[in-house]
Amino acid sequence: MRLPSYFRFNNAPAGRHLTLRLIESIFVAICAMVMHRHAEGSALAAYRSTAVALTIIYAWCAMDANPTPRATPVRGALLTALGWVFCEALAVGTVKLMHPDYEPSLRSFAGLAALTAAGIFACRIARAPGTRVHSVAVVGRGDHCAVLMRNLDAMREPIYRIEAQFETGGEAAAPLDGVQRFSDIAAFVSHLRAQRIDELWLALPLTDEDALHRFIDAFRNELVNIRFIPDVSNLTRFQSGTVDLDGALAINLVASPLNADALAVKTIFDRVFAACAILASSPVLLAIALAVKLSSPGPVLFRQLRRGASGKPFEIYKFRTMRMHAAGDGVVVQATRGDPRITRVGAFLRRTSLDELPQFLNVLRGEMSVVGPRPHAIEHDALYQDIVDDYIHRYRIRPGITGWAQINGLRGETDSIEKMQRRVEHDLYYLSNWSFALDMRIVLATIVRGFVHRNAY
Incomplete structure (x- = not known):
């Protein structure tokens, strides 16, 4: 089951992706020029023009294909390397159509493709974001809290792991295996401090202002990130789900101010x-x-x-x-x-x-x-x-x-x-x-x- 889009508030920032893509694109351009370094005469200009055009296409496509939090660094790096091999094959095919007399060596092309793919793979792995799983404690009740925890537990490659749950009263959410439940706020705070929990998620209705203030005050001397995951089920119509507004519904109440x-x-x-x-x-x-x-x-x-x-x-x-x-x-x-x-x-x-x-x-x-x-x-x-x-x-x-x-x-x-x-x-x-x-x-x-x-x- 896919985690709702508004929980994706920890994506790698766009600026880091842009820098990575530009580095890869420069590498791609150099490799493309090396591939045609033996060309002479009028063919050389055509080869270089094609290489530059395909480099721009690669950069454009790669910048748009930002990895999601569920993509592992190895998987993302492998897909990028394979994409570059495809670009190399497309470059050779384009030049061949433009200049029928162009006869590339299959052996040299295969060697260069393997070498450059390995280089891009290494570049992506070296700059890949960390895959540390963040420990989370959830505060809430009823269906909203239960759906949140079930969706998170069902993720194949989670970046968050629920370690504790606090019931605020009313209808209790179904428990998860291995998740400790609390009803006493002092014991809850002590547990989060002792286990060094990374984040506290408040899955509460918009109207429950008292609970919000109570938990923010309880953790005022702790360096835990506090996020508000509002329950807006009473305000929605037609059960049409959520719209991805780049994490707008996950509100950082207390978190690091520097991304x-x-x-x-x-x-x-x-x-x-x-x-x-x-x-x-x-x-x-x-x-x-x-x-x-x-x-x-x-x-x-x-x-x-x-x-x-x-x-x-x-x-x-x-x-x-x-x-x-x-x-x-x-x-x-x-x-x-x-x-x-x-x-x-x-x-x-x-x-x-x-x-x-x-x-x-x-x-x-x-x-x-x-x-x-x-x-x-x-x-x-x-x-x-x-x-x-x-x-x-x-x-x-x-x-x-x-x-x-x-x-x-x-x-x-x-x-x-x-x-x-x-x-x-x-x-x-x-x-x-x-x-x-x-x-x-x-x-x-x-x-x-x-x-x-x-x-x-």
Whole structure:
């Protein structure tokens, strides 16, 4: 049974398909020219014209044939490679009709077809989207909830798997094998947290506003994506089914604000920029490491657990700026102005923010981004997420070395809830208005204004 079209809200974005098709089309054009490299005279122009025309046809057809979520990467790559072989055969046939004296070698054609098909297959597999199955918990009741779960369970190649179900009352939906059912919301939240469920689907009527608010509030400190799958059966006529409006009926209530295209752009920029920054600053890094080592006993790098994307912990790297001291369990004391723990070298590094340079290693490791919300100590996260509105959503993306809050003067010690609230508001503004141009603006502002700030101590 086919999943209704409005559940297809996780398709690979069109921009990524366009880039892939353009790469393949360039490859196709090169192969087409190689196939006729021995042509001479007037035939050469005809061969090249035909090759270019067929390349355009291939690109046009391939761009329109975006794979669906049900298509596996291997299947999609194989079909694309076979399509290219067909294009090669069509090219040879067209040229033969135009120039009867053209006598292609069957052996060379077969070898080239196999080689180019393998190349396109490898290209498609290398760039294929991940096939990770997302775990889902469903909230609902009655026929709407039951149909949703049955359709999802019947998919041959699902990208979602139902792990839990919450009954909101009324007529109960038929249970699925292996799906745990809940009626207590506290136990339901605990289960989703313990099992690290990816998404929460609210299959509820449009009129059940109280239930919507209740579940959104219950998961306010969780990084689970919340989607509203409305029950509109009471509003439809003639039972004519659904119309595919590119996922318009699957409403993202709480989800990552950056799509796959945006994350891909950020990742490419992050890796390239971080690699260049480390190479360019390597003499400075070595000099700072030597100065830190000579300034006081202890390691060169300071490491501390921070929360990354989706709340996953990682070790952040900084140059050590304080003398070695024992900290209380679960207690992190922020540096203050004139803090006696800070060394003389450390004071300079903190004032100029040069102590942050090792975080480019975190960027290369995929744990941080060049631009994003600054990560806080895990102990501070536990403190602020219950008292600062929407604090948890800072971790929808990878944390950054610099960010919108930092270039607007919100850096350094956060000794009041108001300061943290303002920082979080700037972080959420960045997430809601992200663009590559905004990232470049933040990077340039950080470089032009320098790393020195009155709140850096």
